[in-house]
Amino acid sequence: MDLRFGDSKPTDEEREAVDALLGPPESSWEGAARDGAAADLRWARGGRAARDRRDLLLPALHAVNDRIGWISEGALHYVCRRLTVPPAEAYGVATFYAMFSVRPRPATVLHLCTDLACTAAGAAGLCAAVEARLGPESGVQVERSPCLGLCERAPAALVVRAGETARAASGEEETGHAAPGADGGTSRSSGAESGGRKVGRGRARRHATAVAAPATPEAAVGAATAPETAPPEPAPALAVPQAGDPALVLLRRVGTTDPASLDDYRARGGYTALRRAFELGPAGVIREVTDSGLLGRGGAAFPTGRKWQATAAQPDHPHHLVCNADESEPGTFKDRVLMEGDPYALVEAMTIAAYATGAHQGHLYLRGEYPRALARLTHAVTQARARGLLGDDVLGRGYAFDIEIRRGAGAYICGEETALFNSIEGYRGEPRSKPPFPVEKGLFGKPTVANNVETLVNVLPILTLGARAYAAIGTPASTGPKLFCVSGSVDRPGVYELPFGATLGELLALAGVRDGLRSVLLGGAAGGFVRPDELDLPLTFEDTRRAGTTLGSGVVMAFDDTVPLPRVLLRIAEFFRDESCGQCVPCRVGTVRQEEALRRIAERTGAAAAGDVALLREVGRAMRDASICGLGQTAWNAVESAIDRLGAYE
Numbered sequence: 300m301d302l303r304f305g306d307s308k309p310t311d312e313e314r315e316a317v318d319a320l321l322g323p324p325e326s327s328w329e330g331a332a333r334d335g336a337a338a339d340l341r342w343a344r345g346g347r348a349a350r351d352r353r354d355l356l357l358p359a360l361h362a363v364n365d366r367i368g369w370i371s372e373g374a375l376h377y378v379c380r381r382l383t384v385p386p387a388e389a390y391g392v393a394t395f396y397a398m399f400s401v402r403p404r405p406a407t408v409l410h411l412c413t414d415l416a417c418t419a420a421g422a423a424g425l426c427a428a429v430e431a432r433l434g435p436e437s438g439v440q441v442e443r444s445p446c447l448g449l450c451e452r453a454p455a456a457l458v459v460r461a462g463e464t465a466r467a468a469s470g471e472e473e474t475g476h477a478a479p480g481a482d483g484g485t486s487r488s489s490g491a492e493s494g495g496r497k498v499g500r501g502r503a504r505r506h507a508t509a510v511a512a513p514a515t516p517e518a519a520v521g522a523a524t525a526p527e528t529a530p531p532e533p534a535p536a537l538a539v540p541q542a543g544d545p546a547l548v549l550l551r552r553v554g555t556t557d558p559a560s561l562d563d564y565r566a567r568g569g570y571t572a573l574r575r576a577f578e579l580g581p582a583g584v585i586r587e588v589t590d591s592g593l594l595g596r597g598g599a600a601f602p603t604g605r606k607w608q609a610t611a612a613q614p615d616h617p618h619h620l621v622c623n624a625d626e627s628e629p630g631t632f633k634d635r636v637l638m639e640g641d642p643y644a645l646v647e648a649m650t651i652a653a654y655a656t657g658a659h660q661g662h663l664y665l666r667g668e669y670p671r672a673l674a675r676l677t678h679a680v681t682q683a684r685a686r687g688l689l690g691d692d693v694l695g696r697g698y699a700f701d702i703e704i705r706r707g708a709g710a711y712i713c714g715e716e717t718a719l720f721n722s723i724e725g726y727r728g729e730p731r732s733k734p735p736f737p738v739e740k741g742l743f744g745k746p747t748v749a750n751n752v753e754t755l756v757n758v759l760p761i762l763t764l765g766a767r768a769y770a771a772i773g774t775p776a777s778t779g780p781k782l783f784c785v786s787g788s789v790d791r792p793g794v795y796e797l798p799f800g801a802t803l804g805e806l807l808a809l810a811g812v813r814d815g816l817r818s819v820l821l822g823g824a825a826g827g828f829v830r831p832d833e834l835d836l837p838l839t840f841e842d843t844r845r846a847g848t849t850l851g852s853g854v855v856m857a858f859d860d861t862v863p864l865p866r867v868l869l870r871i872a873e874f875f876r877d878e879s880c881g882q883c884v885p886c887r888v889g890t891v892r893q894e895e896a897l898r899r900i901a902e903r904t905g906a907a908a909a910g911d912v913a914l915l916r917e918v919g920r921a922m923r924d925a926s927i928c929g930l931g932q933t934a935w936n937a938v939e940s941a942i943d944r945l946g947a948y949e
């Protein structure tokens with residue numbers, strides 16, 4: 300059975316938004332006016348031609364949502380006709396993502412982060428004050444949001460305004476936060492997806508405006524209701540306290556190089572690594588990456604060289620490269636800092652990875668809540684293409700490669716690589732069963748190598764320094780530099796670069812940890828807590844594993860004695876309940892039962908609470924053992940560590 304939209308028709312503005320992306324419809328089968336043309340009587344798109352367009356579903360939904368602010372039945376029906384997608388499937392995709400709405404809402408939406416770092420920084424008070432002042436008549440919809448990836452500026456907020464501008468193929472986007480004295484900035488981007496695929500350019504405009512501190516909710520209200528202005532760019536030191544330190548490797552250009560200037564990037568060593576890659580050849584590049592000992596920085600710590608070799612060896616073609624820039628783990632913002640501050644480095648690193656693995660098309664899946672990163676990367680890809688660094692003949696070496704940027708729309712689960720593939724292909728972002736693994740059958744059923752931003756950027760120093768010199772940084776089992784996202788009860792939150800092997804205490808000292816430290820969360824919501832007496836823990840994959848915790852993607856979130864631990868644990872449980880895709884029963888039901896038990900425990904003590912703790916352990920084991928993907932498998936980790944290491948609920 301399928302959905303029926305009846306006589307729902309798109310408005311002229313909705314039709315224009317879709318046509319700007321897809322081009323005008325070719326016949327009345329796709330929504331054009333019936334004029335009796337022969338094509339209307341004899342032709343309809345179907346089969347392979349229709350399947351080849353299915354991956355444009357998410358961009359088409361973005362086009363409508365960006366222009367109107369929500370997706371009506373008429374607009375969804377028109378998108379379905381244009382792409383030959385069953386209405387029920389399109390509705391399932393549109394309702395899967397948090398940034399889309401299929402119900403009417405104002406053109407301006409104020410997202411207030413209520414996740415871990417922002418909760419510790421007073422987000423609850425900010426939310427209550429703003430919600431009290433912005434009623435239905437304000438023309439602003441206030442939505443409490445999971446982590447916005449602006450943890451160094453907690454409590455964070457994002458104002459999104461839908462609409463159009465007279466400047467075709469351009470838009471304005473601003474990111475912001477609610478921290479005292481720090482403003483967001485403005486950048487411009489296209490309403491269409493970028494890359495080698497030829498699609499129309501939309502005229503959507505989305506704004507994300509900086510707001511002020513929780514002590515002055517007037518600033519948040521003003522940002523959502525005031526005329527659209529462009530606040531100044533935040534200082535680089537706000538996100539990277541080490542900015543300008545000559546000893547940095549991955550962050551050395553952030554804050555010291557103009558992220559918009561390709562010439563500035565090349566003057567600071569840019570594209571040296573790509574030239575060396577062409578000298579080594581694909582097999583030589585893979586050998587260097589393997590010898591360097593580079594492990595994936597997304598949390599799984601899989602050897603990057605092995606993944607590249609397995610993909611390159613596949614006889615099936617074409618091969619695909621996917622950059623996973625959908626970092627949605629609460630407390631993680633390192634990839635955002637790299638993309639905003641050094642976008643050409645990612646473009647160069649993706650080119651090297653594709654060359655080594657035999658791919659000619661790269662797909663950069665970018666988190667929907669990162670508008671400045673979108674603008675910076677779109678500009679970088681355009682400039683690289685214009686200068687012969689992307690396209691049919693990269694650097695005149697006869698190698699063809701291009702990058703397509705795809706925006707996510709607010710779904711934590713799309714950080715899982717196979718869920719990300721489904722999202723790009725135009726389906727709900729639900730994980731696939733393995734095997735087959737992505738190196739065999741990944742995006743569009745072809746061999747695919749998927750790496751996150753930090754992993755790819757590490758390839759540049761491997762080729763410029765050499766594998767042996769790179770491997771000398773860090774420890775034998777965890778080589779190279781590592782980026783850590785420090786937030787919470789510290790005076791200088793931000794992204795820090797340290798070699799593997801530095802201790803947790805050394806990192807927190809750099810960030811200015813406050814008195815009264817009670818616990819530190821490593822790895823984000825999917826990670827685990829450690830005690831204040833464990834600050835001598837070396838920050839490596841092997842040492843954290845031996846200590847019974849995880850390094851994850853590099854989240855280090857400090858909590859002092861002013862932050863109630865039960866509230867933090869409940870927020871973690873709420874997060875996993877909301878972000879579960881619902882595909883498998885252990886996760887779909889288990890995350891709900893975990894939250895229910897934690898709510899009951901908050902109201903009970905003694906034997907009654909002990910019973911719920913036992914239930915939590917049983918539910919946690921079931922999720923860990925039987926869930927299809929890492930979300931359900933790790934949803935119990937932080938709660939378990941709080942009970943066992945911190946003595947929560949005793």
